[in-house]
Amino acid sequence: MQRRGLLLILSSPSGAGKSTLARRLMEWDPAIRFSISATTRKPRPGEEDGVHYYFKGREDFERMVAAGEMLEHAEVFGNFYGSPMGPVQAAMAEGRDTLFDIDWQGGQQIRNSALGRDVVSIFVLPPSIAELDRRLRGRAQDTEEVIAGRMAKSRDEISHWAEYDYVLVNDDLDKAFNDLLIILQAERMRRDRQPGLSDFVRGLNKEFEAR
Amino acid sequence: MQRRGLLLILSSPSGAGKSTLARRLMEWDPAIRFSISATTRKPRPGEEDGVHYYFKGREDFERMVAAGEMLEHAEVFGNFYGSPMGPVQAAMAEGRDTLFDIDWQGGQQIRNSALGRDVVSIFVLPPSIAELDRRLRGRAQDTEEVIAGRMAKSRDEISHWAEYDYVLVNDDLDKAFNDLLIILQAERMRRDRQPGLSDFVRGLNKEFEAR
Numbered sequence: 001m002q003r004r005g006l007l008l009i010l011s012s013p014s015g016a017g018k019s020t021l022a023r024r025l026m027e028w029d030p031a032i033r034f035s036i037s038a039t040t041r042k043p044r045p046g047e048e049d050g051v052h053y054y055f056k057g058r059e060d061f062e063r064m065v066a067a068g069e070m071l072e073h074a075e076v077f078g079n080f081y082g083s084p085m086g087p088v089q090a091a092m093a094e095g096r097d098t099l100f101d102i103d104w105q106g107g108q109q110i111r112n113s114a115l116g117r118d119v120v121s122i123f124v125l126p127p128s129i130a131e132l133d134r135r136l137r138g139r140a141q142d143t144e145e146v147i148a149g150r151m152a153k154s155r156d157e158i159s160h161w162a163e164y165d166y167v168l169v170n171d172d173l174d175k176a177f178n179d180l181l182i183i184l185q186a187e188r189m190r191r192d193r194q195p196g197l198s199d200f201v202r203g204l205n206k207e208f209e210a211r
Numbered sequence: 212m213q214r215r216g217l218l219l220i221l222s223s224p225s226g227a228g229k230s231t232l233a234r235r236l237m238e239w240d241p242a243i244r245f246s247i248s249a250t251t252r253k254p255r256p257g258e259e260d261g262v263h264y265y266f267k268g269r270e271d272f273e274r275m276v277a278a279g280e281m282l283e284h285a286e287v288f289g290n291f292y293g294s295p296m297g298p299v300q301a302a303m304a305e306g307r308d309t310l311f312d313i314d315w316q317g318g319q320q321i322r323n324s325a326l327g328r329d330v331v332s333i334f335v336l337p338p339s340i341a342e343l344d345r346r347l348r349g350r351a352q353d354t355e356e357v358i359a360g361r362m363a364k365s366r367d368e369i370s371h372w373a374e375y376d377y378v379l380v381n382d383d384l385d386k387a388f389n390d391l392l393i394i395l396q397a398e399r400m401r402r403d404r405q406p407g408l409s410d411f412v413r414g415l416n417k418e419f420e421a422r
Contacts, residue, residue, distance in 0.1 A: 129418035155419050167402045186397030191378045207340035208366050
């Protein structure tokens with residue numbers, strides 16, 4: 001049955017498992033489109049345009065924002081980052097979902113955009129701050145200052161948990177992933193995401209009339 | 212984690228499999244409470260008060276309606292039927308869900324009641340009217356007139372499909388039941404149905420402060 005693609009927003013503090021969940025979700029259903037951000041910052045070695053980012057000039061970026069072609073955008077350390085609307089609409093037209101791995105500010109903007117009704121937002125919480133700390137340190141040999149900065153950012157991110165439709169506590173990755181699948185599958189079944197139902201019921205009514 | 216019980220409304224034309232789905236759901240999670248209707252009609256042989264119905268005098272029933280103690284009610288062939296609010300609130304207080312096997316009129320009233328935000332409503336459609344007809348005839352040896360009356364009622368019921376949160380087409384009972392489970396599990400995970408999350412995040416913040 002014809003389905004309307006949805007916008008799945010996944011947010012969490014760094015280290016809560018969001019990226020792993022996103023990766024597993026894309027493996028589970030390769031038809032899901034991952035939203036690639038546009039940015040005005042210069043590509044780093046190995047970064048490809050259209051794969052890691054859409055690299056844009058500042059003028060081009062600002063024109064897109066002015067034309068309403070960015071679902072959300074923000075300035076970070078003098079560079080602009082944003083989620084272009086076009087590919088999202090293209091995916092929706094094909095009945096495909098788009099996955100956004102973004103922070104609370106991006107989530108807030110998309111929820112308040114013209115596509116807000118199509119948003120399903122999930123916040124992933126760590127089981128504890130001790131565990132979050134452990135996962136952040138496990139990644140690399142960072143200085144205490146860098147770690148402290150990340151923890152401050154995590155606290156700010158967590159403070160927005162109540163703006164999301166669903167909240168998962170990731171104390172078991174398999175359980176959290178299973179919960180994520182359940183949410184996505186249920187949300188796909190919502191009546192207003194199945195435009196094919198109108199035709200189906202029209203068919204039932206024709207059957208009633210033919211009796 | 213502390214959970215807020217929800218009100219699961221299941222509606223469908225007679226013969227679409229709603230009662231079978233409801234029964235299997237109660238087996239899957241015996242903590243779900245099935246909403247027993249109150250009625251002013253006299254008990255039939257074998258019917259027990261508090262099991263099949265809550266049998267009430269007309270005065271008692273009308274007093275409950277006036278006091279706002281009925282989530283929904285209707286008059287059918289001179290008898291009143293309704294869903295008492297008390298047991299629903301008791302179940303919710305224990306974090307238990309209540310299942311309603313009711314028609315679109317009852318669904319509409321509960322959705323517009325004080326507990327409307329706690330409602331998850333699912334409409335079950337038959338795969339075809341030919342199949343619905345076959346299932347209705349399979350049940351008993353009814354006259355063509357009785358069948359025609361039921362079909363007219365089915366058509367009226369189906370006309371309200373678009374008022375529901377979710378719509379399932381029951382062409383495979385196991386698939387429909389699995390979809391029902393996915394919906395219920397996802398809806399239980401909604402942030403606003405997990406009041407325990409506030410305490411959990413308060414704990415995370417205490418951990419941040421103690422660092």
